[in-house]
Amino acid sequence: MNQPAVTTPATQDFKVADLSLADWGRREIRIAETEMPALMTIREQYRESRPLAGARITGCIHMTIQTAVLIETLIDLGASVRWSSCNIFSTQDHAAAAIAAAGIPVFAWKGETEEEFWWCIEQTVAGPDGWAPNLVLDDGGDLTLLLHEKRPELLDAIHGISEETTTGVHRLQEMLRGGSLRVPAINVNDAVTKSKNDNKYGCRHSLNDAIKRATDHLLAGKQALVVGYGDVGKGSAASLRQEGMIVKVAEIDPLCAMQACMDGYEVVSPYVDGENLGLDSIDRGLLARIDLVVTCTGNIGACDAAMLQTLKPGAVVCNIGHFDSEIDTGYMRRHWHWEEVKPQVHKVYRDSKPDEFDPASRDYLILLSEGRLVNLGNATGHPSRVMDGSFANQVLAQMHLYQGRFAELPAEEKTAALTVSVLPRHLDEEVARYMVEGFGGVITRMTEAQVDYTGVPADGPYKPDDYRY
Numbered sequence: 001m002n003q004p005a006v007t008t009p010a011t012q013d014f015k016v017a018d019l020s021l022a023d024w025g026r027r028e029i030r031i032a033e034t035e036m037p038a039l040m041t042i043r044e045q046y047r048e049s050r051p052l053a054g055a056r057i058t059g060c061i062h063m064t065i066q067t068a069v070l071i072e073t074l075i076d077l078g079a080s081v082r083w084s085s086c087n088i089f090s091t092q093d094h095a096a097a098a099i100a101a102a103g104i105p106v107f108a109w110k111g112e113t114e115e116e117f118w119w120c121i122e123q124t125v126a127g128p129d130g131w132a133p134n135l136v137l138d139d140g141g142d143l144t145l146l147l148h149e150k151r152p153e154l155l156d157a158i159h160g161i162s163e164e165t166t167t168g169v170h171r172l173q174e175m176l177r178g179g180s181l182r183v184p185a186i187n188v189n190d191a192v193t194k195s196k197n198d199n200k201y202g203c204r205h206s207l208n209d210a211i212k213r214a215t216d217h218l219l220a221g222k223q224a225l226v227v228g229y230g231d232v233g234k235g236s237a238a239s240l241r242q243e244g245m246i247v248k249v250a251e252i253d254p255l256c257a258m259q260a261c262m263d264g265y266e267v268v269s270p271y272v273d274g275e276n277l278g279l280d281s282i283d284r285g286l287l288a289r290i291d292l293v294v295t296c297t298g299n300i301g302a303c304d305a306a307m308l309q310t311l312k313p314g315a316v317v318c319n320i321g322h323f324d325s326e327i328d329t330g331y332m333r334r335h336w337h338w339e340e341v342k343p344q345v346h347k348v349y350r351d352s353k354p355d356e357f358d359p360a361s362r363d364y365l366i367l368l369s370e371g372r373l374v375n376l377g378n379a380t381g382h383p384s385r386v387m388d389g390s391f392a393n394q395v396l397a398q399m400h401l402y403q404g405r406f407a408e409l410p411a412e413e414k415t416a417a418l419t420v421s422v423l424p425r426h427l428d429e430e431v432a433r434y435m436v437e438g439f440g441g442v443i444t445r446m447t448e449a450q451v452d453y454t455g456v457p458a459d460g461p462y463k464p465d466d467y468r469y
């Protein structure tokens with residue numbers, strides 16, 4: 001018989017879908033812990049010294065089982081936290097329930113409205129007894145934006161922001177260039193143990209999982225178009241190839257297009273001769289054969305109205321980039337009828353105006369997660385083993401920022417400290433080492449002669465800073 005894994009909290013400083021899911025969540029968290037060796041090693045290493053004692057973290061990152069392990073690591077190291085999810089569809093309600101039941105303020109449920117989404121974030125920037133954050137942990141930059149635009153007075157006490165994802169880092173760099181960023185940030189994304197791990201191998205795992213959970217389609221033998229061949233695109237293309245799909249890649253950057261060729265994908269453009277001049281320029285022959293489009297660019301208009309109009313009837317359309325800017329769902333809403341098959345799966349009828357449709361029509365697209373990131377909307381995101389690297393970096397970044405005590409620096413020192421930077425390489429190597437140990441891997445140590453010959457220290461860093469992994 002299952003024992004109750006949690007107790008019910010006395011107070012109600014949280015909002016989740018269903019607290020009765022907490023036991024299930026707790027059991028899965030316990031499994032996840034065994035799959036997150038780097039995070040658990042960091043817990044062990046720092047539990048005694050409590051480097052985050054006094055830290056008050058406002059966190060906004062998909063409220064999943066893996067995030068629950070991150071949250072409890074931060075707390076173990078001394079922090080108090082308040083949490084929300086950075087996407088309306090990505091919360092795993094059993095994970096949120098387990099966190100709430102452990103007495104941790106969390107505001108997140110699967111299927112929030114946009115309004116509820118912002119309400120949830122607002123609950124995490126202030127709490128009972130005058131709780132106000134001194135650290136920010138963000139994914140995508142919406143919490144960072146809210147603090148800068150709506151609650152700038154809170155920034156005075158904040159030592160810094162750690163940012164999880166490519167798109168969020170781009171937003172921070174833009175703010176830094178424009179002079180609006182008020183506190184320093186750690187770019188977690190560009191740690192090797194994050195983007196070269198999570199963005200790539202995480203998507204390799206979670207993309208095909210999401211499409212299969214959503215559609216129950218066979219993927220083998222069908223044609224896929226992956227738009228964008230950066231880290232996420234590389235993992236996404238591999239994910240579909242692994243299912244036996246015939247994968248084509250669209251890119252704007254010749255370097256990434258070259259990599260796609262070398263990896264054995266056909267590089268194509270949705271537009272004749274690669275020039276996007278609207279509907280007339282669509283390569284109709286190509287799009288009429290595509291069974292699945294996945295966007296992974298972080299850009300706008302990666303699957304635009306002209307592509308949506310000319311794709312093969314019945315094609316599945318989804319996005320795995322951070323924001324829902326990639327597929328022109330605005331056009332789909334204005335012109336076509338949407339039928340919900342189940343939450344996060346819609347048939348969008350191209351021969352029917354909104355609210356008039358013929359269910360027998362075959363001229364539809366299957367749109368997943370309304371164009372929001374599919375692996376967290378239709379599945380459970382990356383597995384714990386992968387998120388281990390990302391979240392170990394998040395914890396180290398929070399410790400680094402807290403040690404830096406930016407908010408307490410004299411004004412004249414603040415300007416120089418206002419940067420968007422990656423953690424030192426030796427920390428990245430340390431996280432990687434724990435991850436390899438977790439797999440039971442054995443890393444070779446150079447002999448003294450090899451150290452002399454290469455000039456590379458036996459204990460690292462092993463590569464120059466500009467090495468591209």
Ligand code: NAD
Nearest residue numbers: 165166167228230231232251252253297298299320321322
């Ligand atoms: P990246 O910069 O490495 O790759 C994006 C690629 O898209 C680039 O190579 C770029 O040249 C290409 N591109 C841009 N516009 C294009 C267009 N119109 N057509 C074709 N190609 C185009 O970024 P990344 O790390 O791969 O991240 C991509 C997105 O995925 C970001 O929004 C990021 O935040 C997000 N992300 C999602 C997950 C997830 O779990 N869903 C995980 C990590 C990152």
Ligand code: ARJ
Nearest residue numbers: 062064066164165198322380381382
């Ligand atoms: C929490 C996840 C998970 C997961 O690290 C990935 C990234 O860059 C985000 C873009 O918003 C998604 C995030 N991610 C992927 N899988 N975060 N739990 N299981």
